[in-house]
Each structure stands twice: as C-alpha cells, then as structure tokens.
Amino acid sequence: MAIQWFPGHMHTTRKAIADRLPEIDVVIELLDARLPGSSTNPLLAELTAGKPALKVLNKQDLADPEISELWLAHYQALPGTRSLVLDASTTAPARALIAVCRALAPHRGGMVKPVRVLICGIPNVGKSTLVNTLNGQRTAKTGDEPGITKLEQKILLANDFFLFDTPGMLWPRILTAQGGYNLAASGGIGRNAYDEEEVAMALLARVRHRYADRLVARYKLADFSAMTDEALLAEVGRKRGGLLPGGRVNMQKAAEVALNDFRSGAWGRVTLETPDEFAHWRAAGIVAEETRKAKKEARGKA
Structure with a gap:
C-alpha cells in the first residue's frame, strides 16, 4: 500500500x-x-x-x-x-x-x-x-x-x-513505503489516508526484531519469533481485550491498541529507523520512482 x-x-x-x-x-x-x-x-x-x-x-x-x-x-x-x-x-x-x-x-x-x-x-x-x-x-x-x-x-x-x-506540511508524494508506514504509525498522517491494520502490522514488523522484549513485557507474550506479523497483531488483540464472540479477534481493535501503545510510549523508548536504514529505503524509493516515471512516459508516447 x-x-x-x-x-x-x-x-x-x-x-x-x-x-x-x-x-x-x-x-x-x-x-x-x-x-x-x-x-x-x-x-x-x-x-x-x-x-x-x-x-x-x-x-x-x-x-x-x-x-x-x-x-x-x-x-x-x-x-x-x-x-x-x-x-x-x-x-x-x-x-x-x-x-x-x-x-x-x-x-x-x-x-x-x-x-x-x-x-x-x-x-x-x-x-x-x-x-x-x-x-x-x-x-x-x-x-x-x-x-x-x-x-x-x-x-x-x-x-x-x-x-x-508555519502549518505542518507533508510532501506531494511519499517515495519510501516504509517511511509512509512510519509516518502513519506516528500519527503524522490523517486517519483517512491509511488502513490501521496494515500500518499496525508494519509497525510490529519494525519493532519485533529490535525490541521484542518490550512486546513480551507489555502483552505478556510467549515466544512469538515464528509468528507472522498478522498473527502477532492478533495476539496483541487477544491479550488486550480485543476478543469478539466465539473467541475471534477484533483486528481493528488490535490495531488501535498497538498504534496507541507506540504513540503513548507504552512500549518504552522505541526508534523505528537508523540513518543507514533510512538511506537504504530512500535509495530504493528513488529508483522505484524513476522507474514509475519512465513507464508513465513510455505509455504517453505509445
């Protein structure tokens, strides 16, 4: 997305x-x-x-x-x-x-x-x-x-x-997909611009490797290293009151819990990117954008 x-x-x-x-x-x-x-x-x-x-x-x-x-x-x-x-x-x-x-x-x-x-x-x-x-x-x-x-x-x-x-200002086109997820997770983008479940899963994907112990402590989790990001989000919902009748997990509720916990600092002091990581994402984003523009120009000439 x-x-x-x-x-x-x-x-x-x-x-x-x-x-x-x-x-x-x-x-x-x-x-x-x-x-x-x-x-x-x-x-x-x-x-x-x-x-x-x-x-x-x-x-x-x-x-x-x-x-x-x-x-x-x-x-x-x-x-x-x-x-x-x-x-x-x-x-x-x-x-x-x-x-x-x-x-x-x-x-x-x-x-x-x-x-x-x-x-x-x-x-x-x-x-x-x-x-x-x-x-x-x-x-x-x-x-x-x-x-x-x-x-x-x-x-x-x-x-x-x-x-x-001055008023807060984004830019017309966000080139790095991970940067977009990080912005959404922080609350810097309007809620109508993204799917909270998808952003919450992307957030957990970033956090689980560097700060797994924080998630374990916050949600009283067992070993989740083999879980998918979606399964981990479901477990967050299960631990934090996101259960529906029949034991199903309300994934929207789980996403709201994860995003609110990150924004409020409930996971402790967490950073989503290093300078080297962001430089890598940006370089890949620039290449993807140049490819997109070239394809668009080629279609225009066809």
Missing part, C-alpha cells in the same frame, strides 16, 4: 514558506525522534537549500537514546547544520534553541537586524507545543490530530528574535 496525504491547505503552506524564506536567517525543522528520516520533509530541503538549519529531534523521551545519537551525528555532519534533541514541553532545553539559532546567524542580532527564524515540520510533530513553550503562553493550538495549525504565526521571543510558525 502506498500511503499519501497532502490536504489542500498544504499547497498554501508551501507557497507561504517560499514567500517568507528570502527574509529568514535560520530554518528550524522539527522532526520526530522516533522516525527522523521519515519525518524529514524533502520538499522543505528544496525550499530552504542554502539556509542555516537546525534539526530538532522532538519527542526524545519516547525515542531510543542510542539511535538518537546516531541521528544527531548524521545531521551534525551536514554543512551549515546543527542538531539537538528535546521534549517540546520542557522549557529549559526548548529555550536553548534560541542560543543555537543565534550561533547559526552570527551577523544578525539587535533591534536593527533582529534574528528571523522559520520553524517548520510535518503535521503532529509537536511544533505548536514547542512554540507555546518558547513563548510562555498558549498562542498556538495543540492536539493529537495532524493539521491543527492552518495559518502562519509571527511570534516575538525576544526584542531581537522573531519566530515564524
């Missing part, structure tokens, strides 16, 4: 970002620390090329710290880029963003040349929570559904520091 989700307001967001960029000094991209690669917007990379960048791995309290270190090193190695991890609701680390942004724009500062920062990211990655934490008040709406913020907001964080908050 190819997961795609690009509501109409995201076209408006894309144009607003492009129009705003000429006057921006630093671009903050907020990423989900559990899926940094999958939550990186390639469209933003095109739009913001050449701008100093700060990659922020949010929800770090839900992510595997060892893999987060790999991602931090990956981003730190990129030119003109800094990276850090944080929990958007925690004030002290969040305020450290301002100092990093000032370091990335050393020639800006003061009332005459205030630092102008654009913050962007995919839907439901925690931008609004971070903005509220930085600002010390509830200026941005928050929620557990993607697409809450619809309009750009300009916020004064210091006398010479402006933050432009």
